[in-house]
Amino acid sequence: MRYISTRGQAPVLTFEQAMMTGLARDGGLYVPQTVPVFAAEDFAAMAGLSYEEVAFRVMKPFIGETFSDTEFKGLLERAYAGFGHDARAPLVQIAPNHFLLELFHGPTLAFKDFAMQIIGQMMQAALARSGERITIVGATSGDTGSAAIEAFRGLANVDVFILYPHGRVSEVQRRQMTTPTESNVHALAIDGSFDDAQARLKDMFNDFAFRDGVRLAGVNSINWARVLAQVVYYVYAAVNLGAPFRPVSFTVPTGNFGDIFAGYIARKMGLPIERLVIATNQNDILDRALRSGDYKTDGVRPSVSPSMDIEVSSNFERALFDAYGRDGAAISALMAELKAGGFKISQGALETLRATFASGRCSEEETLATIRATLASSGQLLCPHGAVGVKVAEEHLGAAPMVTLATAHPAKFPDAVEQASGIRPPLPPRMADLYQRPERVTRVPNDLGALMALVRERIAR
Ligand SMILES: Cc1ncc(COP(=O)(O)O)c(C=O)c1O
Numbered sequence: 001m002r003y004i005s006t007r008g009q010a011p012v013l014t015f016e017q018a019m020m021t022g023l024a025r026d027g028g029l030y031v032p033q034t035v036p037v038f039a040a041e042d043f044a045a046m047a048g049l050s051y052e053e054v055a056f057r058v059m060k061p062f063i064g065e066t067f068s069d070t071e072f073k074g075l076l077e078r079a080y081a082g083f084g085h086d087a088r089a090p091l092v093q094i095a096p097n098h099f100l101l102e103l104f105h106g107p108t109l110a111f112k113d114f115a116m117q118i119i120g121q122m123m124q125a126a127l128a129r130s131g132e133r134i135t136i137v138g139a140t141s142g143d144t145g146s147a148a149i150e151a152f153r154g155l156a157n158v159d160v161f162i163l164y165p166h167g168r169v170s171e172v173q174r175r176q177m178t179t180p181t182e183s184n185v186h187a188l189a190i191d192g193s194f195d196d197a198q199a200r201l202k203d204m205f206n207d208f209a210f211r212d213g214v215r216l217a218g219v220n221s222i223n224w225a226r227v228l229a230q231v232v233y234y235v236y237a238a239v240n241l242g243a244p245f246r247p248v249s250f251t252v253p254t255g256n257f258g259d260i261f262a263g264y265i266a267r268k269m270g271l272p273i274e275r276l277v278i279a280t281n282q283n284d285i286l287d288r289a290l291r292s293g294d295y296k297t298d299g300v301r302p303s304v305s306p307s308m309d310i311e312v313s314s315n316f317e318r319a320l321f322d323a324y325g326r327d328g329a330a331i332s333a334l335m336a337e338l339k340a341g342g343f344k345i346s347q348g349a350l351e352t353l354r355a356t357f358a359s360g361r362c363s364e365e366e367t368l369a370t371i372r373a374t375l376a377s378s379g380q381l382l383c384p385h386g387a388v389g390v391k392v393a394e395e396h397l398g399a400a401p402m403v404t405l406a407t408a409h410p411a412k413f414p415d416a417v418e419q420a421s422g423i424r425p426p427l428p429p430r431m432a433d434l435y436q437r438p439e440r441v442t443r444v445p446n447d448l449g450a451l452m453a454l455v456r457e458r459i460a461r
């Protein structure tokens, strides 16, 4: 399996190279040259298997010979051993044809753990072989950061720097990033939005002297390995609901578009996904783009679902690449226009996107009302991101079972959940002292030069 860039001008890489590279050197994102298609029997044989076994079967064709089968199985076992639920990703029914896929039983209580834990294992194995040392820089709106820190804390050959928007993540999210004591962990609060943090991260990748000098690696969903690991739970959920013999629909609370893009890959692999629904909060650029064809930024507005406060959705570039017939030059031109505020999607590409994705938006009031209503109707307490998903899913119910991704634990957002429901969800006992632990964070300007200087200075220590 080989990986190519969405902008067509970067070297073609193996899985291991793509994983260790992050952003392509032409500024694009790596995607598989071809997506393997599974037979119906392959999916049928996965029903009832453990999460780790499904992960092995789904990921194996994409990773090729990067690891021996025995080694890869060992990495998967270690990655998911710390999850707080035997099923890893349990399905819970909330209405006759509507299920939640609980993706918050990992160590940091959000879906990011599913990919970050196995990437941590795979990167460590690759580094042990090469003897290299890397510098991870990540941008987060709250959940990627803590999951990355959890996966890489304390490693001797990795420094991990996490940029989060100052004042725009929940207190639990912030403390998860600022309280780890390991010296290889660097929490950085940037003056700006998540979009600013992600833009500076991409600028760092595009500065080759810096990138090569610090051996920069990325663990955001710009890294193909992140997307791949997230494909697994779509397959796992669908086969346990009757796929391939009956289709299943998914609604995905969406921000950076990595999670729903994983669903898109699952569908390309032959998984019968009837509807793939993008659910946005009030930062609804994706919903607007699918309706109007105009992908125009108009500023991020803080919401009660802060992890989705994103306007420049990185992975949308991967979907556009396919929708434009894999024309790297066309994607480069669109991304150049985006830097100036936005672009118009061609009619042909728009029709392709609309044939694949449906979308909807959920306001602030609707988010809180959905937390209340779902608790009353099903007894399930949602986090605000899951609530955005449930509200939009309810507008797209059809004959196929609908699965809404519950992307984070409600205890990560206690203020919003309490405001909606009157219930303040407690943290799990292992995190009970989170509010007492001392915090360690550096406030940083939204300035590329200053950020690069800080990273260089810290890793030289
Ligand atoms: C809790 C939660 N829900 C939803 C999302 C949106 O996912 P994606 O950025 O993959 O679209 C995020 C951020 O990634 C998140 O942290």
Ligand SMILES: N[C@@H](CCOP(=O)(O)O)C(=O)O
Binding pocket: 139, 140, 141, 142, 143, 144, 145, 219, 220, 221, 222, 255, 256, 258, 259, 307, 308, 314
């Ligand atoms: N919501 C995310 C934003 C970054 O997304 P990623 O999937 O590209 O890492 C977060 O919580 O940080």
